[in-house]
Amino acid sequence: MSKTVELARHLETLRINNMYKTDFYWTWDKTDDEIDAIFTVADALRDLRERNKSTKIFNSGLGISLFRDNSTRTRFSFASACNLLGLEEQVLDEKKSQIAHGETVRETANMVSFMADVIGIRDDMYIRQGHEYMKTFMGALEDGYRDGILEQRPTLVNLQCDVDHPTQCMSDMLHVIHYFGGVENLKGKKVAMTWAYSPSYGKPLSVPQGVIGLFTRFGMDVCLAHPEGYEVMPEVEEIARQNCEKYGSKFTKTNDMKEAFKDADIVYPKSWAPFKAMEERTALYSKGDQKGIDELEKKLLAQNAEHKDWACTEEMMSLTKDGKALYLHCLPADITGLSCEEGEVDNSVFDRYLVPLYKQASYKPYVIAAMIFLAQVKDPVKALMTLDAADNARKMF
Amino acid sequence: MSKTVELARHLETLRINNMYKTDFYWTWDKTDDEIDAIFTVADALRDLRERNKSTKIFNSGLGISLFRDNSTRTRFSFASACNLLGLEEQVLDEKKSQIAHGETVRETANMVSFMADVIGIRDDMYIRQGHEYMKTFMGALEDGYRDGILEQRPTLVNLQCDVDHPTQCMSDMLHVIHYFGGVENLKGKKVAMTWAYSPSYGKPLSVPQGVIGLFTRFGMDVCLAHPEGYEVMPEVEEIARQNCEKYGSKFTKTNDMKEAFKDADIVYPKSWAPFKAMEERTALYSKGDQKGIDELEKKLLAQNAEHKDWACTEEMMSLTKDGKALYLHCLPADITGLSCEEGEVDNSVFDRYLVPLYKQASYKPYVIAAMIFLAQVKDPVKALMTLDAADNARKMF
C-alpha cells in the first residue's frame, strides 16, 4: 500500500464535507479534522510527486495571484501549487497599494475571474484592512457566481492578511509534525514565539498571530514574548486562550526573551511591528497624512532600536532544551553580520539550521495545493486513490 | 442533443472556409456568416465549459500579448481564452510606447513568434498608427512563415486599435443578442451610442466606431450623439451608412444627448477623445513636440469640461424606452460620486445595471477564443462535435 493510499484512508476517517467550495481565511475557522485533512492531502500530493505521479486535477483553468505587498517565495509557492494541479498562474498587478473603493474591488474581482478556479491574495499592510479586502473580493465573486456572471466560484487562499498567515503557519506546523515524528509527540512541547530586532521595523503581525492561533491547538506550551508595545491583536490572543481550554495547551506571555527561550523545544524569533502604532499608521494613511506617517516612522525606528538585545544569539540558543531547540523562521531572516549589521539571528545559528529552515519552506507549495484541492474536489479520497492508481507520469521519460 | 451540437449544426450552414488562417482586424472585414460563426463558436465553447468539457485544441503553444496601452480586463480575457484552448500566454512588454521603426517591428515580430499560434495586440493610442502597427507586425510574420523562419503562421486578434475594438464590440453584441432573445429580435431596436463626460479626456475612439460599424449590421436604429468636435473617423461613419442600405438599419447623428436617449432600447454612453485633436496630437508626438502636446492637452481638458452635462443620469435614463433601456459600457466607467466627482454615469444607474454589465464583459474571453478557434481550426464543426463527444473533463474530479 503506497503512502498516498494510507493517507487517503486516513482522510476517509475525517469529517470534511464542509470544505468543498469554501475559502481559506484563518486556521481557526477550520475544524481539527479540516486542519488534519490539509496536512494529509499535502503529504499525499508530495508523495505522488516524489513517485513521479501526475497530480493534475484540472485540464485547464487559471490561478489568479494578487500581491498587494511584495513577495518572492509565497508567489513561487502559489505558482508551484497551481502548476501542480494543472492551473496556469496569472498575476494581477495592482500598481497602487491604495485600498480601492468597494465597487472597484467588486468589478476587478469579477473581471479577472471568468476562468479562475483559485484566487490567492496577499494584503497584509494595514491593520483591519487586509482581511476586509479579501472578504470584499470574495463577496463579489460569490455574487458573481450566484448572478450567473461566473461559471464557477473560485476558491480563496489567503496568502497573508493582517490577521493570519495560514499557508505559512500550516507549513511551519507540518514541518514541526514531521520533525518530531507525528502530532502525538507535540503534547507539552514548549514553543517560544518571540519578537526579535530587525533594522526594518514594520513587518506584519500575521506570523506571530498565526502561530499562537494554530500551535495552541496541538497541546503545546506556547510562550509569546515581546518588548512592551509590541502586543499582537487581542482577539487572536483570545483564540489562543480558548484553544488552551479545549486542547489542554498553555499560552503564556512575557516581556523577557530569555524566559521564553528557557527550555524551549521550538523557537520562532522574528520581528514585527507594534500593533498600536500600526493602527495609528493605518489611520494616518486613510487621511493621506504623509507628514504624520513620516513622523510616526521616525518614532517607531527609535523605539525599535531600543530592543537590539532581542536577538537569537548563540547565548540565547544555549538556554533552550539541550541547547538544541528547533529554530523556525518564515524567511527571509535579518541575519546579523550577513544581511544586516544587527538583526534577528546570529549567522552561526541561522547557518546551523539551514537545512531544516529550507525544509520548513518546502511544505508551502503542498499546503497551498492541499487547500485548493480540498476546496475544489468533491470526493478528495477518491481523487487521491485515482491519482495513485493512474499510469500517468509527471515526467514522462 | 447538446447545445454545442445544435450550435455546431448551425455552424455547418455558414460559409466560413475563408476564416481559416486569417487575422481579425475589424468586424467590417468579415462577412455576416463569419460574424455569426464567431458568436456561435463563442456560445459553444461556453456551453462546453459549463458542462465541464475540455475545450483544448492545442497540446502546447504560446499566445503572445502585446499591450501598447494599459489593460487589465482585456489582458485577462486574452489569457483566459488562450488557457481555454491550451495555449500559454506570454506577455511582450514593450517598455517604450514609441512607434518602432518598421525593421525593428519586423524583427521583434519574428523573434517572439517561433512557437506562437496567436498574437493579441492592443495599440490604440495614436490615430492612424495602431492599425498600421498591427499590419506591419503581421506582414512580418507572413514573410517569416513564407521564408521558413516560422513553422506556423500565428493569428492576429486585434485587442483594440485606433479604428475598431472588435473583441469588445462583439462581446457587447453577443450580450445584446442574448438579452433580447436572439438576433431576430433586434430589428428596429434603437441604440444610443453617445459621448459622455469623463475627467480623463483622451480615450480611444475605437468603441464608438466599433459599435456603429457592427450594430448597424443588425437592422438596428443606431444614433451617434456627441458634442461638436467629438466626431469619429469619417470612413467608419461611411461603413455605418453602407450597412444601413444593406441591412435596412438606420444611422443618425446628433449633438443632443437627449435626442439619442429618447425611446432608446440600448444606451452606450462613454467618453472619447476629439478626433481632430487626436490627429493633431499624433502629429505633435511624431515631431516630439512635448510643449505642443502639453498645450493641446490643456486646451482639450478645457473643451472637455464644457460638456459635463453629457452624463447618463437617472433623468436621462427616464427618457429611454419605458425608462428601462439596456445600459452598456466597456468598463471601467467613470461613475459620478464613486470613482470621480463628475463622470459618465450616475452611481444609481450604474449600480442597477451591474449584473448585466458584468455579463456583457463575461463574453469577451469566449469571443476571443472563438476568433482564435476559427482562424486555427480547419474543420471547426468537426472539432466542436469531437470536443462535445469526448470524455475529457476540464475539472477532472
Place this chain on the structure above:
Amino acid sequence: MSKTVELARHLETLRINNMYKTDFYWTWDKTDDEIDAIFTVADALRDLRERNKSTKIFNSGLGISLFRDNSTRTRFSFASACNLLGLEEQVLDEKKSQIAHGETVRETANMVSFMADVIGIRDDMYIRQGHEYMKTFMGALEDGYRDGILEQRPTLVNLQCDVDHPTQCMSDMLHVIHYFGGVENLKGKKVAMTWAYSPSYGKPLSVPQGVIGLFTRFGMDVCLAHPEGYEVMPEVEEIARQNCEKYGSKFTKTNDMKEAFKDADIVYPKSWAPFKAMEERTALYSKGDQKGIDELEKKLLAQNAEHKDWACTEEMMSLTKDGKALYLHCLPADITGLSCEEGEVDNSVFDRYLVPLYKQASYKPYVIAAMIFLAQVKDPVKALMTLDAADNARKMF
C-alpha cells in the same frame, strides 16, 4: 523512416550517458558527442513539431528564468523551449542588479525551485561574476537536492554569462551547419569574428568568446579581429588554441578588420566592451564608486568613438569570399541609418541577410529545449522514438 527516427538512430551512436542530470555552462565543458547530441535533438524536436507531433516530456513542472540583464529574444526562446516540453515558465524578477551575498543566493535558489525542472540564468554584466553566480546558484540546488529539500535537481541552462553564450553560439553553429549542408562541409571555412562599432559601448564579451571557443572545434579557420584594447579573455583564447591542435582548425588574431574579412566564408561583426575596462568597471562597481564608473564610461565612449570605421559596410562585404560571406549576428544589431547614425552594419547588408539572420535565431528555442531534454531524459533515444510513434498531435484539430 521519419527524420526524427533517423536522428534518434544517430543519437544512439553517441556517448552521451554523462549528460543526464548535468548543467550547461560552457560549450567547451562538453564532449564532441555531447555537442553533436544537442544539435541532433534540436533538429529532431523541430522535425516533430513541424509534423505536428507533441514534444511534451513533462506533464507539469516549472522552468524558472532569471534575467539579471534585459532580454526579449532569449527570454521568449526560453519560454518557448519550456512550453515545447510541457513546463510552465516562471520569471524570477530580481529588481536589483547587485550581486547578492552567497547566503541569499542559496536561499533564493532553493525557494524558487521546489517544482522547478529547469533554471535559465542570464548574468553577463560583470566580468568574473556571471559564471560565479550561476555556480553558486546551482551549488545551492545541488545541496538542496542532497539534503532532501528539493525532490528533483533542476538543470541549469546558461542563457549568457560573462564567459560564454552557449544557447546563442550553438544556434549560430546549427544555422551554419544547415547553411553549408552539414558538418563535413565546414572544414577550412574561414570565419571572421570581428569587433564592430556601436554607439552603445559595453556589450558582453560572451558572444565572441563563445564563437571562438565553439567554431574552432569544426576544423574552421577562425580569425578574431578587434581594435587594440578590445581583447577577449585570455583563457578563452587558450581554449580556441587547444581546439586548433585537436581539430586541425586555425585561430588567428588581428587588429585589422579587412584582414579578417578577406576571403571569409562567414562574418560575425559585432560590438563588445574592452575587457580590461570591464574588469576595472567591475572593481569600481564592487566598491560602489559611482563617480569612478561615470568617468570610466566617459573614457570608454571616447575610446569607442575612435573606431567608427569598424563597420560591416558593403565595401567590407565585397572583400569576403565571392563577396557573399554568410553574415551572422546575435541580434539586435546596430544598423547604420536605421537604428542609429553609425553602427555595426550597413542597412543594405543587414537587409540582404534578413531571412538567414532570422533563421539563425529560430534555432535557439530548439537548442535550449535540446539542452533540457538531454539533461532531464534518461533515455533520449527511446523518448524521441516514442514521441515520433505516438498519435499525439500538438495542434489537435
